[in-house]
Amino acid sequence: MSSSVIPNVLAERYASTLIKDIWSPSGRIAIERDYWIAVMKAQRDLGLAIPAKAIAAYEKVKQQIDLADIDARERVTLHDVKARIEAFNALAGHECIHLGLTSRDLTENVEQLQIARSLAVVRLKSAAALGKLAGRAKEFRSLMLTGRTHNVPAQPTTLGKRFAMAGQELLIAHARIDELAARYPVRGLKGAVGTQLDQFTLFGDAAKVAKLEARIVAHLGFQGALFAVGQVYPRSLDFDVVSALHQLGAGAASFATTLRLMAGQGLLTEGFQKGQVGSSAMPHKVNARNCERICGFSTILSGYVTMTAALAGHQWNEGDVSCSVVRRVALPDAFYAIDGLLETLLAVLNQMDVFAAAIGAENQRQLPFLATTTILMEAVKAGVGRETAHLAIKENALAAAKAIRTGEGESDLVRLLAVDTRLGLPEKKLRALLADPKRFVGAAPQQVDQFVRLAAALVKKTPGSATYEPAKLL
Amino acid sequence: MSSSVIPNVLAERYASTLIKDIWSPSGRIAIERDYWIAVMKAQRDLGLAIPAKAIAAYEKVKQQIDLADIDARERVTLHDVKARIEAFNALAGHECIHLGLTSRDLTENVEQLQIARSLAVVRLKSAAALGKLAGRAKEFRSLMLTGRTHNVPAQPTTLGKRFAMAGQELLIAHARIDELAARYPVRGLKGAVGTQLDQFTLFGDAAKVAKLEARIVAHLGFQGALFAVGQVYPRSLDFDVVSALHQLGAGAASFATTLRLMAGQGLLTEGFQKGQVGSSAMPHKVNARNCERICGFSTILSGYVTMTAALAGHQWNEGDVSCSVVRRVALPDAFYAIDGLLETLLAVLNQMDVFAAAIGAENQRQLPFLATTTILMEAVKAGVGRETAHLAIKENALAAAKAIRTGEGESDLVRLLAVDTRLGLPEKKLRALLADPKRFVGAAPQQVDQFVRLAAALVKKTPGSATYEPAKLL
Amino acid sequence: MSSSVIPNVLAERYASTLIKDIWSPSGRIAIERDYWIAVMKAQRDLGLAIPAKAIAAYEKVKQQIDLADIDARERVTLHDVKARIEAFNALAGHECIHLGLTSRDLTENVEQLQIARSLAVVRLKSAAALGKLAGRAKEFRSLMLTGRTHNVPAQPTTLGKRFAMAGQELLIAHARIDELAARYPVRGLKGAVGTQLDQFTLFGDAAKVAKLEARIVAHLGFQGALFAVGQVYPRSLDFDVVSALHQLGAGAASFATTLRLMAGQGLLTEGFQKGQVGSSAMPHKVNARNCERICGFSTILSGYVTMTAALAGHQWNEGDVSCSVVRRVALPDAFYAIDGLLETLLAVLNQMDVFAAAIGAENQRQLPFLATTTILMEAVKAGVGRETAHLAIKENALAAAKAIRTGEGESDLVRLLAVDTRLGLPEKKLRALLADPKRFVGAAPQQVDQFVRLAAALVKKTPGSATYEPAKLL
Amino acid sequence: MSSSVIPNVLAERYASTLIKDIWSPSGRIAIERDYWIAVMKAQRDLGLAIPAKAIAAYEKVKQQIDLADIDARERVTLHDVKARIEAFNALAGHECIHLGLTSRDLTENVEQLQIARSLAVVRLKSAAALGKLAGRAKEFRSLMLTGRTHNVPAQPTTLGKRFAMAGQELLIAHARIDELAARYPVRGLKGAVGTQLDQFTLFGDAAKVAKLEARIVAHLGFQGALFAVGQVYPRSLDFDVVSALHQLGAGAASFATTLRLMAGQGLLTEGFQKGQVGSSAMPHKVNARNCERICGFSTILSGYVTMTAALAGHQWNEGDVSCSVVRRVALPDAFYAIDGLLETLLAVLNQMDVFAAAIGAENQRQLPFLATTTILMEAVKAGVGRETAHLAIKENALAAAKAIRTGEGESDLVRLLAVDTRLGLPEKKLRALLADPKRFVGAAPQQVDQFVRLAAALVKKTPGSATYEPAKLL
Numbered sequence A, B, C, D: 001m002s003s004s005v006i007p008n009v010l011a012e013r014y015a016s017t018l019i020k021d022i023w024s025p026s027g028r029i030a031i032e033r034d035y036w037i038a039v040m041k042a043q044r045d046l047g048l049a050i051p052a053k054a055i056a057a058y059e060k061v062k063q064q065i066d067l068a069d070i071d072a073r074e075r076v077t078l079h080d081v082k083a084r085i086e087a088f089n090a091l092a093g094h095e096c097i098h099l100g101l102t103s104r105d106l107t108e109n110v111e112q113l114q115i116a117r118s119l120a121v122v123r124l125k126s127a128a129a130l131g132k133l134a135g136r137a138k139e140f141r142s143l144m145l146t147g148r149t150h151n152v153p154a155q156p157t158t159l160g161k162r163f164a165m166a167g168q169e170l171l172i173a174h175a176r177i178d179e180l181a182a183r184y185p186v187r188g189l190k191g192a193v194g195t196q197l198d199q200f201t202l203f204g205d206a207a208k209v210a211k212l213e214a215r216i217v218a219h220l221g222f223q224g225a226l227f228a229v230g231q232v233y234p235r236s237l238d239f240d241v242v243s244a245l246h247q248l249g250a251g252a253a254s255f256a257t258t259l260r261l262m263a264g265q266g267l268l269t270e271g272f273q274k275g276q277v278g279s280s281a282m283p284h285k286v287n288a289r290n291c292e293r294i295c296g297f298s299t300i301l302s303g304y305v306t307m308t309a310a311l312a313g314h315q316w317n318e319g320d321v322s323c324s325v326v327r328r329v330a331l332p333d334a335f336y337a338i339d340g341l342l343e344t345l346l347a348v349l350n351q352m353d354v355f356a357a358a359i360g361a362e363n364q365r366q367l368p369f370l371a372t373t374t375i376l377m378e379a380v381k382a383g384v385g386r387e388t389a390h391l392a393i394k395e396n397a398l399a400a401a402k403a404i405r406t407g408e409g410e411s412d413l414v415r416l417l418a419v420d421t422r423l424g425l426p427e428k429k430l431r432a433l434l435a436d437p438k439r440f441v442g443a444a445p446q447q448v449d450q451f452v453r454l455a456a457a458l459v460k461k462t463p464g465s466a467t468y469e470p471a472k473l474l
Helices: A009-014 A017-023 A025-045 A052-061 A067-077 A080-092 A103-139 A159-183 A197-203 A206-220 A236-264 A289-311 A324-351 A356-366 A369-381 A386-406 A413-418 A427-434 A437-441 A444-461 B009-014 B017-023 B025-045 B052-061 B067-077 B080-092 B103-139 B159-183 B197-203 B206-220 B236-264 B289-311 B324-351 B356-366 B369-381 B386-406 B413-418 B427-435 B437-441 B444-461 C009-014 C017-023 C025-045 C052-061 C067-077 C080-092 C103-139 C159-183 C197-203 C206-220 C236-264 C289-311 C324-351 C356-366 C369-381 C386-406 C413-418 C427-434 C437-441 C444-461 D009-014 D017-023 D025-045 D052-061 D067-077 D080-092 D103-139 D159-183 D197-203 D206-220 D236-264 D289-311 D324-351 D356-366 D369-381 D386-406 D413-418 D427-434 D444-461
Strands: A144-149 A152-158 B144-149 B152-158 C144-149 C152-158 D144-149 D152-158
Touching: A009 A017, A009 A324, A009 D324, A017 A025, A017 A103, A017 A324, A025 A052, A025 A067, A025 A080, A025 A103, A025 A206, A052 A080, A067 A080, A080 A103, A103 A159, A103 A206, A103 A236, A103 A324, A103 A444, A144 A159, A144 A356, A144 A437, A152 A159, A152 A369, A152 A437, A152 A444, A159 A236, A159 A444, A159 B159, A159 B236, A197 A206, A197 B369, A236 A289, A236 A324, A236 B159, A236 B236, A236 B289, A236 C236, A289 A324, A289 B236, A289 B289, A289 C289, A289 D289, A289 D324, A324 D009, A324 D289, A324 D324, A356 A369, A356 C386, A369 A386, A369 A427, A369 A437, A369 B197, A386 A413, A386 C356, A413 A427, B009 B017, B009 B324, B009 C324, B017 B025, B017 B103, B017 B324, B025 B052, B025 B067, B025 B080, B025 B103, B025 B206, B052 B080, B067 B080, B080 B103, B103 B159, B103 B206, B103 B236, B103 B324, B103 B444, B144 B159, B144 B356, B144 B437, B152 B159, B152 B369, B152 B437, B152 B444, B159 B236, B159 B444, B197 B206, B236 B289, B236 B324, B236 D236, B289 B324, B289 C289, B289 C324, B324 C009, B324 C289, B324 C324, B356 B369, B356 D386, B369 B386, B369 B427, B369 B437, B386 B413, B386 D356, B413 B427, C009 C017, C009 C324, C017 C025, C017 C103, C017 C324, C025 C052, C025 C067, C025 C080, C025 C103, C025 C206, C052 C080, C067 C080, C080 C103, C103 C159, C103 C206, C103 C236, C103 C324, C103 C444, C144 C159, C144 C356, C144 C437, C152 C159, C152 C369, C152 C437, C152 C444, C159 C236, C159 C444, C159 D159, C159 D236, C197 C206, C197 D369, C236 C289, C236 C324, C236 D159, C236 D236, C236 D289, C289 C324, C289 D236, C289 D289, C356 C369, C369 C386, C369 C427, C369 C437, C369 D197, C386 C413, C413 C427, D009 D017, D009 D324, D017 D025, D017 D103, D017 D324, D025 D052, D025 D067, D025 D080, D025 D103, D025 D206, D052 D080, D067 D080, D080 D103, D103 D159, D103 D206, D103 D236, D103 D324, D103 D444, D144 D159, D144 D356, D152 D159, D152 D369, D152 D444, D159 D236, D159 D444, D197 D206, D236 D289, D236 D324, D289 D324, D356 D369, D369 D386, D369 D427, D386 D413, D413 D427
Parallel strands: none
Antiparallel strands: A144 A152, B144 B152, C144 C152, D144 D152
């Protein structure tokens, strides 16, 4: 890290090489130069007088990316694209690139390619995370856990099911990103106000212009181009992208929040990496700092949602550039954030350590409270009115709970219920009911199986996801 | 309007009956009661001892919706669902509804049905708007217009193309909503923590529980249910919905913004409704107040995006209700807002009045500036280096522009260019170039045609959209 | 509740009469009519030919507020102010109101008065909440509590100190609202584009116009008026207001979140109101639903922050009304939300029930882990290097923690530390250290005292706050 | 720019040295080291056994900031503060820093100092901008301009007044930042959970701990410290800061938006810097790209508002670090953004070029429409009912407007009004009314004077603001 440049914190502390290579200044210029060369080749094939040796000259120098030189040029021209044109021309010794193009014919398409490639990285890592999560869900498929609503014990579930819930949410978000990636359209070569006028003028022939655009769209790897744009593509498309990233990140954040809650109860830990220091002042602590970080990334993404939500709907006429500085920040940073989030999630899924003994101890404390709805159902089956039974159980449960909290009175709920004549459930029957904890987890294990199947299918159709491993976290 | 109730402004001032009927208190209760009855019927068919006459009793009274009675009950129980259960039971004289259900088994499914039905209304109106917009685009397919980027004249386009740009953006948003609606999953009958435990207890049989849920999902009209949820469905799904609405609204808002800009230049007006008063102080003004309102709705939606973005990622364990009050506000109000926006958009599309003479006058003033890129291309074709030509044209254009602004110097750009030896384009050639304005609009008319085709296809596949007309605006 | 009007949920379910009376349709019209009458009186005093009997006629009918009539008029004129002018004129049988006024001369000032009055309500309730919170902090000033960072046990604190932390945050937010209220400026009588032209024309005299405005500003109760506005006051002022409300709500939400966490551990409950039903399915549960609701209100406010943040910075020229529909929603609803939040907070502060026995039991489990930093300091005082001691304690604490989680190995941290030669702290000394739990709470009790003093001062200077009690919650 | 580090775009492209020096990695470490040394000195003075030569050793090496070394250490310890402690210790050859401190005793105070210093920079530049704006307002104090509401011509104002409106909004935002800076409290030395336990243990004496904290607060330059915090200061304070920045930026953005509108009408330009290239394809264009950029910065700030709004209200217990990554992004980036915005605003104020001839031409076109309210007042003075006159003027104005738009019918509004018997205003009287344009600008010039006075006072009390000049923009 050089002291003379202020680094992008999200990129440098959290994002992986896969994403950084797409959005780094030099990574972007590499894409641009390939794009210019593709345009030149297509223009030449369609009849423009671009010498083959000029194209060769550009090809030869395209990897000579001197950011300092480009930066210096921009500080003169005050126009970033102009600076990059001049730099590439100077290296090649020709003036053949960017013919009939406006700046946005370059930058829009290049940025959309960055987005499309980044979406592919996100899909890879998201599938990898779902694969690992399914592994964990399977591992704890039947481990009974005190389920909580409103953060208080409610009914039993299994730990695997709790993980499958996160899987359910992530699968929905993944599906949305798949849909987006499948239809994500590129702007194409449309000229200053979207009418393709300058290419028309260059070629004097609509068919050739159409062929040129088709060649470039194919070079970029998109299915198709937008058909009616102005200077820029609609900015609501950026919102489409960033909101999809937030949706994915939010699923992970709900999961991380629940892990943080469990860590607070001593039921699990997100694990330590080798050499990691917990708190500098309190060395015994095993903080859920990675889970907290996942939540932090989600909050960050919500900020980029706001930025792109505000761009959408505020375009003037055929386009303005009030979006420019916003997109320079929000698009790469949103991808750095989701990438850091997914890397962190993958690490947590690898490292986390479940304390089954502690989970079991909690279950013991919470039964028979957790069984009250089962008891309610039994009472209804035995002919008691639902509302009557509800009231009786409520009164006794509250009494037992109070006894536990204050240390005074009968704290054994079973005993209290057994003597309540409104219910007509003798103690023997009640004790029998509670004897088999597994009967309380309902369909949880089967729901895990369903998640495992769906995750496996996703991993299978996503090349590389089965073996992807996160880099070491900072 | 009664003075004793503070009305929901979005619903009462702007939303249409179609949406209000879904989200009004009585509309919601009607859905709930149908839902309870469907559950009872299915439970009875699957063997529960629910008397047919009890079901008949509920059927008979289901339309007796007394909001004041329910409200009074809630003020006692402090539990809204409980209040509605009691009210329905009291009317029917039975206690058979809500067996084995938790509150969320009711409310989640009912609210998701409200969302699904509302999405259908949005799709209808969105398709209708695209149809009307296509009509306007076709009407002005070839009307040359001074295209603007950075809000300053840039290159010619056509008015129809400007409308088609809005169409392009709206079509993308519409496609996203279609995708969402097609996969939108319902929570189903899952019980207190999502394990279906209470229905298991009721039926003692997993197959019967599965059948029950399938019956209810079919009753609701969904394709399928979520497989692994907690007390509630993942809240990122609400963000999915509301962000899709914002995306649609944003497309409309960009369009409305451009109309506001054009109104400011006197090129068109959004039109007056019969009896409408403009400004109370300045009677001659024809304000683009409906277009401003569309922009306002978009801003409102961005706020609901923030609310639902914040819900997503903050769920605890098997669910909490920190989302409850948020969803009571954000979900209906987001639909009221998008509905009001679409109604307003439809009215603007119906009423707006284009001043072709004013548009033509502007074109006259802006030519030959609008033709500079064409001139640049001609110079390049004639062998001048691109950068050289660019500089020469820029200098002359700036000089002519300055002359216009100050009233001093030569303001005829053609004359200035003709005598600039760097370009080698004689005045005669330049004048010939500019003689046919239509040559400057490039592919704009063809792009309009493409939009018209796509919009027609969409309208065709969306029943009712071809004939839908907005209600009179307030 | 009438079935024909969709109510504003925030107003009808959560807000108190104090706020609703300010923002209800009839409340607003009452303010408006007083305003018109004040303008007429001042105009007459300054020489305009307005008959005294006309003013008397308006005075006489001003309380005849027929919302249905006004609504019907608006549906004809499509202009809300016009409709209200006509309705008042018709009642009085004169046409003397609104002379020389533009709509915004009325609505801006009226809405700012609604805001100013609402801020006073917020300050009252905020002071009341701080008073109650201080009472609770004092009550538990010295009750040792296991302090948590990253949600895991960290160091002891006291429960009173935990409450004082919330007090600290709320005091800052209260101070900000005080600052805002003290400088909140009103737009005044500025005319269509802010130049006071129409009043100049009416009076033909700048001095009279200034006197008129001063009279009206005094009538409204503001210190002063803005000096250079357009049609409207700057919308960043709305953001100033709503962001201040969010800041206050956020302090309450952090407090509520911590209560929810404590409820999950069984350390306290937010309490039940008489007759309240917990969960319809799980009757024993004592959910922190009011605390969840406070968090929900905070999320709602963040959405109105986004709306007003987006209004700010998007005003065109002398003003547009793209803000109109947004402000109709965001301003009242933000006040309803903060009011509902404060009512809920007050109720929680009244009702909450602390389980000191459970808090004590947790302390027992967490000592001696909570004392590790104290042990670290003792080792440093005894001459061990800080980093050396840190490592030794960390290793032993992790070992003991692991033993607890797995049930295997030595779980008594004191014993482990005593035999670690790196530390040189014999068991006797360590046991002595831990014998007096009170030594671990540091300055917590004194910090509580400081909060109690500041809260008392605030309550004293805020009339009514000492005795304010919330209405019963829904 | 090095290709190996991804730069922070906001810092590297837009922010000035003043801000970058505060937030750069090395800038921050310099602050930290001074802080540690101040703590050591105070601890020694209060009796701790810290050798003077150790302190001297730290002093000697404090400027040796090797970011690569620190980075390498962090990648081992995975704890950023630990890495920086180790690096400083290794340089000095001692282990005396950070005694009795927790990480947050360092980082909270350092970050709050960064914020406080940044607020001072913002206040400086904001005052400078107000000074320049007042200069421009004065320059065009009486230049009549067609005022617009709803973006259509409404009533005359002056250009200076339009600038003064922006000044009004910026003055309010500046006042808010002043208030914030005046009360902004620092966390102080509070220990792991805020109870100062570890300093108590070190000193064994509450009075000494209080003295230590007072020394440190004085070293940092704050007026006072928070009295009851946990591990961290309340995060709503970050929202307080960032929302204040957005408020300031929004004022600038509304101004910039209006300049963009005026540029679109050819009334002014924001100006060119030397060597600047406009559009690469359309060389004649003078884009309002800096004004667009100001709007973009405002949108960016709204995203950081959302991030910090979401942090506020989500703190757990005595603190968690889910805020950590968010604050690493949102705090510096918000300051880079407002700094870039203010630099851009200052440049625009320096460079902008007003076209008085074009402004005059527009006035000519818009009179007599702009005078309709004046005519209305005259009719009322002549005894016509206000509503009658309003209708007559409206009908004639709409007729004339229609004639202008279509080229058919009488387009001279004066002639139409003169023959309308409802008004009774002969043509001669009407023509006389319109003869003196200056009578239509009302109090605009005096409002400018008021702004100029207030801005001058602010500049006077803000050292350096009178002479501050922006750096050259990119």
